[in-house]
Structures are given as structure tokens and as C-alpha cells.
Amino acid sequence: MTMSPNDLFNTPRQPVKNATVPFWHRDIHELHDHRTTEELPESSDVVIIGAGYAGVSTAYHLVKGEASDKEVSITILEARGACSGATGRNGGHLRPDMYTPMTRLIDRAGVERALEVTEFEIANVHAIKSLVEKEKIDCDFTLTRSIDVWSNEETARKAKEMYDKLASHDLEYMKDVFFMLGKDAEGVSGVKGAKACASFTAATLWPYKLILHLTASILETGRVNLQTHTPVESVSRQSTGSFVVTTPRGTTVARKVIYANNAYISGLLPQYREAIVPCKGLCTHISVPEGTRAPLLNNSYIVREEDNVASYLIPRADGSIVVGGANLRYHSVLSSWYDNVDDSCLIEQVKDHYHGYMQRHFNGWEGSGAHVDKVWTGIMGYSWDSQPHVGAVPGEGGQYVLAGFNGHGMPQVFLSALGVAKMVQNGIEFEDAGVPRLFQTTKDRLEKAKNGPLGGDILGIKR
Numbered sequence: 001m002t003m004s005p006n007d008l009f010n011t012p013r014q015p016v017k018n019a020t021v022p023f024w025h026r027d028i029h030e031l032h033d034h035r036t037t038e039e040l041p042e043s044s045d046v047v048i049i050g051a052g053y054a055g056v057s058t059a060y061h062l063v064k065g066e067a068s069d070k071e072v073s074i075t076i077l078e079a080r081g082a083c084s085g086a087t088g089r090n091g092g093h094l095r096p097d098m099y100t101p102m103t104r105l106i107d108r109a110g111v112e113r114a115l116e117v118t119e120f121e122i123a124n125v126h127a128i129k130s131l132v133e134k135e136k137i138d139c140d141f142t143l144t145r146s147i148d149v150w151s152n153e154e155t156a157r158k159a160k161e162m163y164d165k166l167a168s169h170d171l172e173y174m175k176d177v178f179f180m181l182g183k184d185a186e187g188v189s190g191v192k193g194a195k196a197c198a199s200f201t202a203a204t205l206w207p208y209k210l211i212l213h214l215t216a217s218i219l220e221t222g223r224v225n226l227q228t229h230t231p232v233e234s235v236s237r238q239s240t241g242s243f244v245v246t247t248p249r250g251t252t253v254a255r256k257v258i259y260a261n262n263a264y265i266s267g268l269l270p271q272y273r274e275a276i277v278p279c280k281g282l283c284t285h286i287s288v289p290e291g292t293r294a295p296l297l298n299n300s301y302i303v304r305e306e307d308n309v310a311s312y313l314i315p316r317a318d319g320s321i322v323v324g325g326a327n328l329r330y331h332s333v334l335s336s337w338y339d340n341v342d343d344s345c346l347i348e349q350v351k352d353h354y355h356g357y358m359q360r361h362f363n364g365w366e367g368s369g370a371h372v373d374k375v376w377t378g379i380m381g382y383s384w385d386s387q388p389h390v391g392a393v394p395g396e397g398g399q400y401v402l403a404g405f406n407g408h409g410m411p412q413v414f415l416s417a418l419g420v421a422k423m424v425q426n427g428i429e430f431e432d433a434g435v436p437r438l439f440q441t442t443k444d445r446l447e448k449a450k451n452g453p454l455g456g457d458i459l460g461i462k463r
């Protein structure tokens, strides 16, 4: 069934029960369903809504990181289990986008602001590497190169034009980008029929393990109270300036509230209804039969097939593959993905897309026996203008947001969380928080999303 604009924005924006189970939840952590105390604490300095990458990273910076304070008390309220949202069900691809959105951002906002975004994403990769080393986190973190592949003649040529345009700006980071157009693209990438490819530094990891390790580490400080299976229903300001946070299990009071509930933010802050829309995606795990050796993949990928259907893909050290995306396959059927919070079922149009995927697209995998052994869905917070919303909620003192990370939060969230932690703890302004200016949540951005074309970048741009 195709939706009309009038049908949109009517779904309740709360996580559903019985979500599909992602490969990453194979080994459920002992803190997955944790409640630090039987009852909600009466009050705390900060309530964080959402225990995904954004919520847990912010708490980490507040109690252990650069913006830490020995006195602060934090309550994290999570609707489902810890890391059960997009972070626990993503592709594990920590890949700064070196150029695809850059040309658009340069046209919209100028080189300086666009460059802030790319440099920030690169800095996030290095920040996570340092974090994993410092905290000794067992999360399969691997620093690698990511290869973007175009199998369509025309888009390959356009990608080359994009590369030339960026190279003409003499951007320092472009020294890490290698581009190849023509017949050798297939040999370099290993992807059948590749017409062009580009590579640059990126990383892969097991996101759930990263977040659950950080969760354990912040709980050890004794200053964080985690309450899973506790959906926030509303937040209201008291005359004292504090906030009453209401859940089905009772209320708790906070001096400050941080909304780290990504796709679901407008369920609590309706002014984000058009600016951040829940959009559903699908991901799979592919393994090869025991005793079989498929060709080693040293790189992570974005593969655009001949018809421009794109997938993200990471190889794992055990020889298995995590791959997902293919949203062009269902893009026209809005009801299957747009304004959709239902990650309890698959996406009909694409649920079988990855059967035989490695054999179809990667040289040497034909006789590998590679097969899909897990398929799941997850809900992303797509933002109207493709940039996340970070900072103080416009016109609402004491409330902060970091949400709307699209399908691309891995290289954006950690240092955005540091920025928010600094704003909350040290009272600094957004401008001094080290977060790209284009990420700042502003009244203007919310208004544009409300009054501009339906869906903005989400519906207007080929993904």
C-alpha cells in the first residue's frame, strides 16, 4: 500500500515490543535488562532518555570522560533493553563520508562548514580507536579502508566529477582518498562489474559490545542509575525549573534532561515531528559453511549495483559478512519504511535481497556456500536536511538533544555526545563545544522542516 502525505506522521513514535533480533545480540550482555535500583530514583542531576550510542556516550563523558564531574548523578531511562535501538542493529560500519555528501554540503553551506563535518567524522574514528585502546574494549574494532564502488557507468563518471571538484578545493583530508575510474576498478575492489571505486580510512566494530562495555564502565562509578524497559511518556517543567519525567513505572525528577532517543524524539518533543522522522532499514549477517574458505575481504564497502541500489558491507575477522541497505528497492513504497517504527518485522520488498549476494557481486565467492543466517530491521532517525540535531532544545532551557543521526551515526555520535556533555556540565555554548555548526539544532531548522517540502532530503534524494 502506498501512503499519501495525509497518512504520514500519525504513527506513535515509541519503540515497539518484540523487535527482530540482530546478529549483534547473539551474546546478550548481563546488563541488557539491567535496573540499578528496583524503583526509579526520586531525582538526579541529569536524566538521559535512551541507552544507545548517544545516551551511553553522553553519560560516559559526564562521569568518566573529558567533561566529567565527580558529583553528578545520572539516570538513564531506556524503553527496551540496553542498546536495542539503531545502534544494536546497525551495520557496524564506522565510516566517515569523505565526499558523497560533501559536494552537496559545499553547495548549501560553503566549504568551511562542510569541511567541519568531514573533519569531525574523521576525528570520531580516531576518538573511538583511542577509547577502545584506553578502556580495553573487546568489540572487534578494526581500522581498515572502506571502498566505495560504482557499477553503473554514468554514476561512476559523476563520482569522478565529484572527486575532481573536491580535489580542486585542496582539502587536506583528500590526501587519504584514492579514486579509480575504469577497467581496473574491478580488480582493485574485487566487485564484479565495478566501473569506479574510491577508498579511504574507516573502521568496523561490534557496536553492541562497545556500548555495553561503556555501560558497565559508567555503572561502576556508582553515579549512573540505568533503568531499562522504562519508556518515557512525557517530560514537564516544574515551577522550580526542574523536570518531572513520567514513565509507566512512576516519575523521576531531573535538573536537566538529555533526549538521546534518536528516531523517537518527536514522541516527546513534537516540534521535531518533521525534522526527524523514524525510517526503517534492513540488515543481514552472511556466513560461510564451516571448513569452507571464502576469499578474504580486507576492506569494508559501499557497493552500488548497476541499477544504483546501494549496500553497506563489513567483513568480520571470522570470515562472515554484515551487509544491509538496498533502500532503493523499497523507496517508492513509503509505508514500508517512512515514518515507520515497526522493527518487529522485515521489509517485504528487500527481505530476500541478500540471498546469494556475495556470489553475485564478489569475485571468487561463487562456490563459497555463503548464505544469509540472520535478517533484522532497525529504526533510524532521518533528518529533513540530512544533518543530526545536537545542542540545547530551542527555547527550552535545561533540555538538550542529540538525535537524527540518519543511517550514519557511527562517525558522528561519540564527539557530539562530548559536546553535549560539555554544554550540560560546564554550561558552555554550542559554538565552543567542538561540534560542526551544521549539526546545531535551531528553531530555523525546525521551521524549515515544518514548512518545506515533505520529507526534505529524506524523500528528495536518491540514497
Ligand SMILES: Cc1cc2nc3c(=O)[nH]c(=O)nc-3n(C[C@H](O)[C@H](O)[C@H](O)COP(=O)(O)OP(=O)(O)OC[C@H]3O[C@@H](n4cnc5c(N)ncnc54)[C@H](O)[C@@H]3O)c2cc1C
Binding pocket: 014, 015, 049, 050, 051, 052, 053, 054, 055, 077, 078, 079, 080, 082, 083, 084, 085, 086, 087, 088, 089, 090, 091, 092, 093, 094, 095, 230, 231, 232, 233, 260, 261, 262, 263, 264, 265, 267, 268, 281, 282, 283, 312, 324, 377, 378, 379, 380, 402, 403, 404, 405, 406, 407, 408, 409, 410, 411, 413
Ligand atoms: C539497519 C541499520 C543499519 C545501520 N548501519 C549503520 C552503519 O553501518 N554505520 C553507521 O554509521 N550508522 C548506521 N546506522 C545508523 C546508526 O545505527 C545510528 O545513527 C546510531 O546508532 C544512532 O544512535 P542513537 O543512540 O542516537 O540511537 P539508538 O541506538 O536508536 O538509541 C535510541 C534509544 O532510545 C530508546 N528510546 C526511544 N524512545 C524512548 C523513550 N520514549 N523512552 C526511553 N527510551 C527511548 C530506544 O529504545 C533506543 O534504545 C544503521 C541503522 C540501522 C537501523
